[in-house]
Amino acid sequence: MARVYNFSAGPSMLPEEVLKEAADEMLDYKGTGMGVMEMSHRSKAFEEIIETAEADLRELMNIPDNYKVLFLQGGASQQFAAIPMNLMKNKVADYIVTGQWAKKAYEEAQKYGKVNKIATSEDKTFSYIPDCSDLPISEDADYVYICHNNTIYGTTFKKLPNTKGKILVADMSSDILSQPVNVEDYGLIYFGVQKNVGPAGVVVVIIREDLITDDVLEGTPTMLKYKTQADAKSLYNTPPAYGIYICGKVFKHLKKLGGLEKMKEINEKKAKILYDFLDSSKLFKGTVVPEDRSLMNVPFVTGDADLDAKFVKEATEAGFVNLKGHRTVGGMRASIYNAMPTEGVEKLVEFMKKFEAENA
Numbered sequence: 001m002a003r004v005y006n007f008s009a010g011p012s013m014l015p016e017e018v019l020k021e022a023a024d025e026m027l028d029y030k031g032t033g034m035g036v037m038e039m040s041h042r043s044k045a046f047e048e049i050i051e052t053a054e055a056d057l058r059e060l061m062n063i064p065d066n067y068k069v070l071f072l073q074g075g076a077s078q079q080f081a082a083i084p085m086n087l088m089k090n091k092v093a094d095y096i097v098t099g100q101w102a103k104k105a106y107e108e109a110q111k112y113g114k115v116n117k118i119a120t121s122e123d124k125t126f127s128y129i130p131d132c133s134d135l136p137i138s139e140d141a142d143y144v145y146i147c148h149n150n151t152i153y154g155t156t157f158k159k160l161p162n163t164k165g166k167i168l169v170a171d172m173s174s175d176i177l178s179q180p181v182n183v184e185d186y187g188l189i190y191f192g193v194q195k196n197v198g199p200a201g202v203v204v205v206i207i208r209e210d211l212i213t214d215d216v217l218e219g220t221p222t223m224l225k226y227k228t229q230a231d232a233k234s235l236y237n238t239p240p241a242y243g244i245y246i247c248g249k250v251f252k253h254l255k256k257l258g259g260l261e262k263m264k265e266i267n268e269k270k271a272k273i274l275y276d277f278l279d280s281s282k283l284f285k286g287t288v289v290p291e292d293r294s295l296m297n298v299p300f301v302t303g304d305a306d307l308d309a310k311f312v313k314e315a316t317e318a319g320f321v322n323l324k325g326h327r328t329v330g331g332m333r334a335s336i337y338n339a340m341p342t343e344g345v346e347k348l349v350e351f352m353k354k355f356e357a358e359n360a
């Protein structure tokens with residue numbers, strides 16, 4: 001078996017231990033005589049799977065009791081609509097646009113109310129996080145929206161915006177569980193799981209209880225109403241059961257590794273190996289201002305599109321795959337999520353050094 005170092009922005013690597021365990025349980029989950037994919041979501045066995053997954057996520061993230069955890073479908077993108085439909089009581093929201101995903105969310109929200117772009121970094125290809133200490137927050141804003149980690153551009157919020165008392169909503173699809181989060185700073189956190197947690201098909205919403213009401217925009221589909229999902233404990237209809245099962249295994253795995261403080265320590269050390277090299281290299285250059293660099297997504301360029309393509313090709317042949325940058329940025333991007341071993345980054349840097357020497 002030859003596993004590669006997969007630097008994909010998502011779906012991406014999962015812990016090998018989790019994949020092996022799932023393989024062992026594929027035909028017979030704990031003596032039930034069936035696999036989790038074949039199991040009723042109303043069965044005792046699945047009830048235990050989803051309840052344990054939620055309990056482990058609550059423990060990992062230290063989620064207060066007045067927040068609900070919902071395991072939903074539709075990906076992160078469906079939340080671009082669900083959030084305004086559920087939270088826009090005044091039909092006003094403020095968006096901070098720091099990349100393509102925030103921009104998509106901002107555009108979608110416009111279907112439902114008055115949406116203000118209160119800050120953006122589009123002027124410099126989203127290569128930094130704007131100063132959010134004193135923004136023109138709308139007096140009647142129902143919430144302020146951010147994308148906490150910008151997968152495509154490799155920037156991250158090191159300091160949260162001053163929302164002047166308004167509810168903060170965050171897309172954490174690409175950095176969830178990479179470090180501790182103070183959940184109470186947010187009214188709603190959501191993440192598509194396919195980067196740092198599990199297989200595509202599950203999106204998790206962590207929402208403060210008082211924001212779950214029947215007072216949603218007219219025409220909100222039953223399935224998109226958080227109250228429907230919260231009342232039914234994420235089992236209003238058939239949930240993405242196998243995906244939830246794998247997420248649960250990843251939560252257990254992270255607990256075993258030492259929790260989110262430990263993940264932060266590992267991720268900081270791991271990212272530093274790559275950033276230190278980029279800062280010292282004569283050929284490769286990081287594209288993000290140092291103070292806003294992501295721990296998860298590291299975009300870099302040589303400055304020459306042909307050389308970038310040569311690098312991606314040779315890297316792939318050497319077993320470092322999916323390093324091509326997003327089509328809107330070009331160059332390369334190494335996504336180094338929780339499941340990327342430190343050794344993968346060390347070996348990538350060795351390979352980059354060799355490439356630099358050969359192409360000087």
Ligand SMILES: Cc1ncc(COP(=O)(O)O)c(C=O)c1O
Pocket residue numbers: 010074075076077078101147149150151152171172173174192
């Ligand atoms: C930060 C962020 N938000 C949203 C999305 C969209 O996720 P989905 O494909 O689950 O809709 C992505 C996907 O890459 C992302 O990186």
